[in-house]
Amino acid sequence: MTGNDRPGTSPEVHLLRERLSSSLPEGRVVTDPDIAESYAHDQAVWAHYGTPVAVVRTRTTAEVQAVVKACLEFGAPIVARGAGTGLSGGANAVDGCVVLSLEAMDAIVRIDPLERLAVVQPGVVNDDLRAASADHGLWYPPDPASAPWSTIGGNIATNAGGLCCVKYGVTRDYVLEVEVVTGLGDIVRLGRRTAKGVAGYDLCGLMVGSEGTLGIVTEATVKLRPAQGRQRTVAGYFDSVGDAGEAVEAVAAAGLTPAALELVDRHCLRAVDEWKNMGLSAEADVVLLGRIDTPGTVGDEEADRMNQCFADAGATWSAVSTDEAEAEALFAARRLAFPALERLGPVLTEDVCVPKSRVAEMLRRIEAIGVEHDTVIANIAHAGDGNLHPLLIVDDGDTAAQARAQLAFTAIIDAAVELGGTVTGEHGVGLLKRDGLHRELSPEVLAMHRAVKAALDPHDLLNPGKAF
Incomplete structure (x- = not known):
């Protein structure tokens, strides 16, 4: 059976399930429809997902290989997934697929302080790796807002970034080797x-950023850094996202490389206040949070210079924090912004990235797009590297508002590409950004992508229909 002949009839499904069950230890294969439904999609709002014929919860590389070989035999698509925290539909099931859950492969195989590396299985939670590294005086920098889950x-699938990536880079900068x-159905080591x-x-x-379309990562060796030193937090309040964007450009123009530079607007602040009663929205329309971790007096001087950049760009108030608890609370509010907004209704999440010199213009365009399409758009951003996360908020069940939000979503992508940016900085293309990718990449470059996919996955079984 070829990759285009997907299992669809009951006898085929039954035989595939039998083949999987006979190849794997008891309990690995799940066919209960309610459980399968919970594994069929990530957190992307309005991204289509299909019905899997089975969910397989593997624990070893050999078990993953057995699943791939069974799916090759029956021509069944394979959609690998971790915790399901994605926001682009990249882990969504397609009809007739096997969902391969890697969440139980959660061992930290070893941490090597001499070589400053860690060997981990794919189901290891980001924060757990960071905590284990800290026990050795080491640090794993990539820190997406979803790091606790x-x-x-x-x-690795989405080349995730996070708050620290403005200075320390994204996941690809830390992956040394992968087992795939x-x-x-071959097991190979790359890197x-x-x-x-x-x-x-x-x-x-x-493999990093390929969204499970080229291979299934079953082990990764990642670089670690020495633990971060003392951090100084600089906070600035602004009347508009555009003014805050001007401050971001000023920080870059001053030659500063902060450990983090994050933006949170009034919609997010209000949602966090309503949930956690932190009192932030009463003080500012937009908050810009910077962190400097350069050692010694040089770091103190850099924090003062960042504070001056905020003031010169029009901050209504700015200061270098002298209260560590207060500083941590501000960054906690930044991490809480997305879940706080989710409590209010469906949130369609953008992930565009533009050059730092265009951040202010892009933020102003986002505001204008919200007005044009009568859509509430909240803004959080890894502003220091131009990675913006406009959050389009819609009342649940309001189909007209949903249609307007989808038009706004497309307009934001178009604006980012026009300003020399990209459709996704860290969430991946998945399903939601496929049309945008075709606007960003030329036909020749898309053809190169398809050629790589055909070479490494000739039967088109690995996460088909995603990315491009």
């Missing part, structure tokens, strides 16, 4: 653990 495998089960190495193509790097 998202897994390293999912972070290919679309042909290397040495400090240097340029032999062959960077196939390890190719």
Whole structure:
């Protein structure tokens, strides 16, 4: 059976389930429809998802290989997933697929303080790796807002970033080596653990950000850094997102590289206040939060310079925090913004990224797009590297508002591409950004992507229909 002949009839489904069950330990294969439904989609609002024929919860690389070989035999698509925290539909099931859950592969195999690396299975939660690294005086920098729940495998799939990536880079900068089960059922190791190495193509790097379309990562070796030193927090209040954007450009123009530079607007502040009673929305329309972790007096001087950048850009109030608890509360509010808004109704999440010099213009365009399409758009952002997360808020069940929000979503993507940006900074293309990717990439470059996919997954079984 070829990859285009998906199992659809009951006898085929029954045989596939039998084949999976006979190849795996008892309890790995789940066919209960209610449980399967819970594994069939990520957190992307309004992204279509299909019905899987089974969910398989693997625990070893050999079990993943057995699933791939069974699916090859029956021509069944495979959709790998971690914790399901994605926001682009990249882990959504397609009809007739096997959902391969890697969440139980959650072992931190080892941490090597000498080489400053960790070997982990894909189901390890980001924050758990950070905590285990800290026990050795080390640090794993990529820190998406979902770090308390998202897994390293999912972070690799989307090349996740986070608050610290403005200075310390994204997931791809930390993945040294991966063990992968290919679309042909082979187990391969890509990359290397040495400090240097340029032999062959960077196939390890190719896997990072591929959203499960080129292979299934079953183990990863990641770089660690020495633990962060003392951090100084600089907070600024602004009357508009555009003014805050001007401050972001001023920080870059001053030659500063903050450890974090985050934006939270009044919609997010209000939602956090209503949930956690933190009292932030009474003080500011927009908050810009910066962190400096440069050691010694140089770091103190940089924090003062950032504070001056905020003031010069029109901050109504700004200061270098002298209260560590207060500073932590401000960053906690930033991390709480998305779940706080989710409590109010469906949130369609954007993930565009533009050059730092265009952040202010992009934020102003987002505001105008919200007005044009009569859609409430909240803004949080990794502003320091131009990665913006406009959050489009719609009342549940309001189909007219949903249609307007989808038009606004497209307009934001178009504006980002027009300003020299990209459709996704860290959430992945998935389903929601496929049309945008076609606007960002030329036909020739899309053809190159398809050629790579055909070479590594010739039967088109790995997460088909995603990305492009």
